[in-house]
Amino acid sequence: MKIFIYKTLTIFILTVLFFNLTLGIKIREFKSELSNLKSDENIKMIKNKLRSEIKNAISKEKYLNQEDAQLIKDFIEKIQQEIK
Amino acid sequence: MKLFNYKSQQVIIWGFFFLFFLIGLFTYKDYGIGIDDKFQRLNGFYWLDYILSFTPFEDLKNITSFKLNQISGPALPSVELHQKYGILFDLPASLLEVLFKIDDSQDYYYFRHFFNFIYFFIGSIFFFKILNQRFKFNVSFFGTCLYILTPRIYGDSFYNMKDIVFMTFLSISIYYCFKFFKNNSYKNILVFSFFTALTLQMRNYAIFLPLAFSFFYFLSVLSKPSDIKFINKYIVYWISTILILFITWPYLWSNPFSNYVEIFSMTDWLLEIKIFFNGKYLTNSYLPYSYISTWILISTPILHLSLFLVGFLFVFKRFFIKFLNVKEKQIFYDFWRGKNEKKDLFILINFTVLFVSLSFLQINYISTWKYLYFINFFIIYIATCGINFLFILFKKRFFIYLNFLLIFSFLFTISRLVVYHPYQGLYFNSIVTNKFKNDFEVDYTSLSVIEALKIILKREPNKKNIKIAAASWTPIERGVELLDLKDRKRFELLGQQFSLADYIYTNNISEVDKTVNNKYKIPSNFDKLYVRKIDGVIVFEIYKRKK
Numbered sequence: 001m002k003i004f005i006y007k008t009l010t011i012f013i014l015t016v017l018f019f020n021l022t023l024g025i026k027i028r029e030f031k032s033e034l035s036n037l038k039s040d041e042n043i044k045m046i047k048n049k050l051r052s053e054i055k056n057a058i059s060k061e062k063y064l065n066q067e068d069a070q071l072i073k074d075f076i077e078k079i080q081q082e083i084k
Numbered sequence: 085m086k087l088f089n090y091k092s093q094q095v096i097i098w099g100f101f102f103l104f105f106l107i108g109l110f111t112y113k114d115y116g117i118g119i120d121d122k123f124q125r126l127n128g129f130y131w132l133d134y135i136l137s138f139t140p141f142e143d144l145k146n147i148t149s150f151k152l153n154q155i156s157g158p159a160l161p162s163v164e165l166h167q168k169y170g171i172l173f174d175l176p177a178s179l180l181e182v183l184f185k186i187d188d189s190q191d192y193y194y195f196r197h198f199f200n201f202i203y204f205f206i207g208s209i210f211f212f213k214i215l216n217q218r219f220k221f222n223v224s225f226f227g228t229c230l231y232i233l234t235p236r237i238y239g240d241s242f243y244n245m246k247d248i249v250f251m252t253f254l255s256i257s258i259y260y261c262f263k264f265f266k267n268n269s270y271k272n273i274l275v276f277s278f279f280t281a282l283t284l285q286m287r288n289y290a291i292f293l294p295l296a297f298s299f300f301y302f303l304s305v306l307s308k309p310s311d312i313k314f315i316n317k318y319i320v321y322w323i324s325t326i327l328i329l330f331i332t333w334p335y336l337w338s339n340p341f342s343n344y345v346e347i348f349s350m351t352d353w354l355l356e357i358k359i360f361f362n363g364k365y366l367t368n369s370y371l372p373y374s375y376i377s378t379w380i381l382i383s384t385p386i387l388h389l390s391l392f393l394v395g396f397l398f399v400f401k402r403f404f405i406k407f408l409n410v411k412e413k414q415i416f417y418d419f420w421r422g423k424n425e426k427k428d429l430f431i432l433i434n435f436t437v438l439f440v441s442l443s444f445l446q447i448n449y450i451s452t453w454k455y456l457y458f459i460n461f462f463i464i465y466i467a468t469c470g471i472n473f474l475f476i477l478f479k480k481r482f483f484i485y486l487n488f489l490l491i492f493s494f495l496f497t498i499s500r501l502v503v504y505h506p507y508q509g510l511y512f513n514s515i516v517t518n519k520f521k522n523d524f525e526v527d528y529t530s531l532s533v534i535e536a537l538k539i540i541l542k543r544e545p546n547k548k549n550i551k552i553a554a555a556s557w558t559p560i561e562r563g564v565e566l567l568d569l570k571d572r573k574r575f576e577l578l579g580q581q582f583s584l585a586d587y588i589y590t591n592n593i594s595e596v597d598k599t600v601n602n603k604y605k606i607p608s609n610f611d612k613l614y615v616r617k618i619d620g621v622i623v624f625e626i627y628k629r630k631k
Contacts, residue, residue, distance in 0.1 A: 002307070006306075006407075006410060017440070020373070024444065028372070028373070031370050032366065032367060032372075035367045041596060042600070044601070
């Protein structure tokens with residue numbers, strides 16, 4: 001009986017360890033990444049980055065290259081045609 | 085080989101403790117004020133006031149209420165919201181403060197620091213007694229040296245009123261636990277239950293102690309079913325522990341069971357903040373599993389770690405061999421042969437389970453690993469097993485050399501303690517590079533504020549109003565209370581209003597990610613005036629407004 005109890009305890013401990021050292025690590029990493037993504041600081045950083053990009057675009061004489069400008073123009077015209 | 089007779093041993097150990105006491109007595113004023121000092125004082129007066137309300141001591145009650153109402157300040161948590169802390173340090177400290185009429189902030193904080201040291205001192209004596217019952221005198225002596233010379237613990241023994249006090253009560257509890265292992269009398273079980281209850285009051289982690297104690301009884305019964313006859317003592321232990329816990333902890337008086345259950349949600353109120361760990365700002369709710377082990381590895385002396393490794397392997401190997409050889413019926417206990425082996429295994433299993441579970445559990449750690457300083461008790465016990473193993477291994481040929489080697493290593497550790505003084509609580513070991521040290525939080529408890537303020541005072545001997553801001557999450561208000569009365573009024577504290585400040589203090593502790601958040605960014609119109617470095621670690625910096 002006692003051997004059975006020892007074996008059960010050992011298997012239980014090893015399973016907990018195995019779970020935590022494999023899947024557990026990944027789950028915590030994922031949660032950490034998610035928490036960083038959702039954090040106020042990250043949102044603030046993205047907003048600031050957007051602002052600086054817009055300011056950068058305004059300050060440049062020409063923001064888009066010829067090819068991109070043509071592509072966007074064609075795309076807008078296509079959408080306009082479809083929603084008429 | 086026996087180096088000293090009993091009389092010489094007594095002279096050595098009491099001489100050692102006397103010297104240790106003198107060092108504490110002459111140096112306790114060197115340490116700054118910890119971030120928790122003020123709250124602990126508030127907690128003490130809150131509960132003293134509560135208890136005195138049931139007594140006829142009107143004068144004492146009036147003084148206590150007066151002092152309680154005086155304790156306030158920015159960033160001071162409300163005691164009504166955080167009243168789940170034990171009172172074993174705070175209440176006697178507050179009572180003594182009232183009885184001895186200690187009224188100046190500098191005096192009562194210094195008094196508390198000395199009182200804190202006294203707890204650590206008593207804990208060290210009990211630690212020696214635990215070792216001396218298990219090992220020979222020289223091994224116990226070296227083990228006690230390891231315990232005292234653990235820099236982070238030694239430094240914190242002057243201002244950490246929760247974790248060091250908890251460790252002291254843990255030492256006393258385990259001493260009586262081992263006494264019960266030796267002689268399972270009702271007297272021993274009652275004394276053990278008394279100290280278990282007090283330890284439980286200090287930290288909820290201490291629940292491991294009654295659980296481990298009962299688990300070991302379960303293992304005993306599995307090995308020797310006749311041990312079931314001792315079950316009465318274990319029942320007495322649990323009942324008396326619960327009763328003593330309720331009697332000695334006023335927090336539980338109003339609603340014992342639901343209040344106790346609430347303690348386990350204590351981490352709920354801990355803020356979700358960023359922690360600077362290994363060069364990155366991480367959310368403290370999702371710290372990596374390696375958080376505790378990394379902190380232990382970088383902030384414990386190499387000597388301690390090496391001896392711990394030897395001890396751990398030695399005790400684990402002995403347990404593992406016994407585990408592999410368990411038979412359904414045998415004369416001895418399955419996992420230990422005598423009381424000493426049982427003690428070693430008790431410590432090994434407790435350490436392993438605590439270390440693994442505290443690493444895996446999602447706990448919002450802040451302030452490095454100070455909540456887990458009690459683990460040092462187990463680390464040093466296992467390291468002492470390592471010393472014992474080395475003495476057995478080299479008992480014939482290198483016995484004297486081993487003694488000298490250990491003494492030399494202790495002298496080296498003492499020299500490091502001197503280098504770090506009074507910041508031993510911020511210690512990093514010698515294998516950690518200077519760059520790596522600064523990739524971690526250093527002065528997490530704002531200990532350095534007092535030194536920074538004194539430096540500014542020296543530079544501004546005539547200025548009556550010195551405006552100072554803090555580029556740090558830790559408040560500087562507490563440090564001001566440790567200054568001389570005449571100097572306290574000279575500082576105007578501005579928080580993070582850098583535009584109004586003459587000086588900015590920073591200890592680089594931030595609850596936000598400083599790489600994307602400019603909350604603590606030093607403005608460009610400030611110059612770096614002073615940097616305090618110890619052993620390559622930046623403790624604090626002072627910036628001064630450009631003229």
